[in-house]
Each structure stands twice: as structure tokens, then as C-alpha cells.
């Protein structure tokens with residue numbers, strides 16, 4: 001979409017936003033708030049700007065939003081030194097109009113990098129300068145408006161060892177510590193997070209993530225939280241009990257946790273039994289989070305099945321989220337809501 005069209009669409013979304021209800025009493029966001037956590041989703045900003053029903057659904061049900069792609073390196077700095085915040089600005093404005101928190105995603109990742117960067121043959125010092133400038137520019141722009149940042153993501157391999165990435169190759173092993181320090185310098189009050197998949201429960205990767213963040217803590221690197229992505233299927237999800245224990249051991253390091261990107265992909269077309277099993281998994285993972293005081297939020301990687309990354313990446317699979325293709329609640333939505341209501345009845349509210 002051309003910038004002027006996007007800007008017009010953003011204005012439309014903002015105007016529409018003021019007419020929306022700030023979450024019905026029984027919405028996920030309101031129940032979650034009473035239960036002491038935030039309930040979030042990744043947001044497709046193009047859809048936010050063009051699909052009024054989607055915007056209404058987001059405003060009603062969620063109080064935490066993560067731009068699904070709008071702040072990724074190739075989107076936000078498509079050419080060296082030229083930053084494009086059109087989409088991210090639209091999302092932050094929408095979030096502010098609806099009293100939602102924003103999680104910035106993602107500063108150091110080795111996907112969605114622009115060609116000028118990956119093919120630029122930069123020296124370690126040049127790459128450090130580029131990354132520093134990138135982090136400083138993004139975090140400063142949204143200081144006080146983006147409450148937390150995924151500073152780094154997916155830096156640990158399946159074997160638990162640090163993964164070799166574009167950044168580790170180009171800068172060396174201290175790129176992670178540097179990134180957290182630079183983000184902290186740019187906004188000392190932002191909550192800084194490490195975010196990964198496949199290490200939510202027990203196992204080598206979970207241990208590797210634990211070792212990595214423990215080491216950052218020992219070296220007084222400003223890290224506040226660990227994000228557990230939770231992209232799962234019905235047969236490969238971690239045991240909820242292991243997720244709880246993992247959250248607890250991270251809490252013992254002084255780290256908060258979040259479920260950051262949950263979705264449960266199903267074989268299409270999804271049948272009733274699968275939708276029921278899916279509901280059970282969402283419920284169990286939410287329950288693990290609710291059981292650990294330092295687990296602060298629970299987010300799904302998209303709101304409706306219509307705007308989910310799964311069918312494109314896993315042909316024949318999908319139906320992974322809480323709302324169906326038409327934005328109607330699925331069994332998983334009702335399970336999550338019931339559990340939040342129960343938790344809300346026995347828990348103090350957060351600010």
C-alpha cells in the first residue's frame with residue numbers, strides 16, 4: 001500500500017476507534033485485568049487500517065498489542081538510514097486510543113532483514129554502528145509509548161547452544177548484551193525481553209535459554225523478561241506443568257515471563273474434536289501463566305484465523321487462533337474466557 005493511502009487509512013482507523021467500546025465487561029481484556037495479567041495479540045496493521053470489524057474486535061478483547069511485522073528491520077529501515085514508521089505509528093495511535101499496551105517487536109532477529117544489510121559486507125564495527133543506530137532510533141521514537149520491547153529473538157538453537165545468526169557472525173557473541181544495553185540507554189523505563197520458541201517447557205532448548213538469560217543477569221545486562229512464544233500443534237505442545245516450572249525457574253532469576261505468540265495449528269478442515277483439544281491446550285497454558293506471579297501477560301499470534309501466518313507457512317493447516325475466519329469466537333475463546341473469569345474472581349486487579 002502506498003504511504004498516502006496508508007496515512008488516510010490510519011486516520012480512518014483512528015476516527016473509527018473513538019466510536020468503539022473500550023472492551024465489554026466480559027471481554028478477555030477486562031477479565032484478564034481483574035486476574036492480574038494482560039491479554040494480547042499480534043496485529044496485522046494493514047488489516048487494522050482497512051477492516052473495521054477486525055479493529056473493533058481488537059479494541060474489545062485485547063489490552064496488549066504487538067505489531068506482527070510493522071517494526072521488523074526490513075519494514076522499518078528498508079534503506080540504510082531511511083526509517084519508515086507509517087505502520088508502527090498507526091498501531092501505536094490505535095493502542096493509545098484504546099488504552100492498550102504496546103510491545104515492540106523485534107530489534108535483533110535474523111529474519112526479515114533488508115538486502116542492503118545482509119549483502120552489505122559490513123565490518124564488525126560497521127555492523128555494531130548500524131545496529132546501535134537502529135535500536136536507538138526505534139526505542140527513542142517510542143519512549144514512554146512502547147512499554148516493552150522484544151530486544152532479541154530466537155538466538156538459541158534446538159541443542160541449547162547459541163545459534164549462529166547474521167548478528168553473531170557479524171558482530172560476535174556479545175551482540176545480545178550490547179543490544180539490551182543500547183535499548184536500555186534509549187528508554188531506561190522500557191521492559192526488555194528475550195523471546196524464543198520451542199523452549200517453553202522442558203528440554204535442551206529451554207535449558208539453553210535459561211543459561212543464556214542467567215548469564216545476561218550475572219553480567220548485569222538490563223533484561224527484564226523472557227517471552228515464551230508457544231507456537232504449537234495438538235501433538236507437539238510442551239507439558240503445561242513443565243511450562244509452569246520453567247516460568248518459575250526464570251522467576252527465581254528475577255525475570256518476568258510472558259506467553260508471547262501462542263497459536264495451535266490444526267489440520268484443515270478442523271473438526272469439533274480438534275477444536276475442543278485446541279481449547280484445552282490454550283486453557284492449560286493460560287493456567288500455567290496464571291499460576292506464576294511473574295507471568296505478566298498472555299498473547300496469541302493474531303486474533304482471527306483470517307489473519308494468521310499459519311496457512312501460508314504450513315499449507316493445509318490453520319484454524320490456530322481464538323476467533324474463526326469470520327471473527328466469531330471459537331471453543332478456545334470460551335475456555336480462555338471461563339478460566340479468566342474464575343481467576344478474576346479470586347485475584348486483585350492490576351493498574
Ligand code: 9MR
Pocket residue numbers: 068069111112153229261309
Ligand atoms: O507472523 C509473521 C509473518 O507474517 C512473517 O511473514 C514471518 C516472517 O518470518 O514472521 C512471522 O512472525 C514470527 C515472529 O515475528 C517471530 N516468531 C515467530 C513468528 C511466526 O513465524
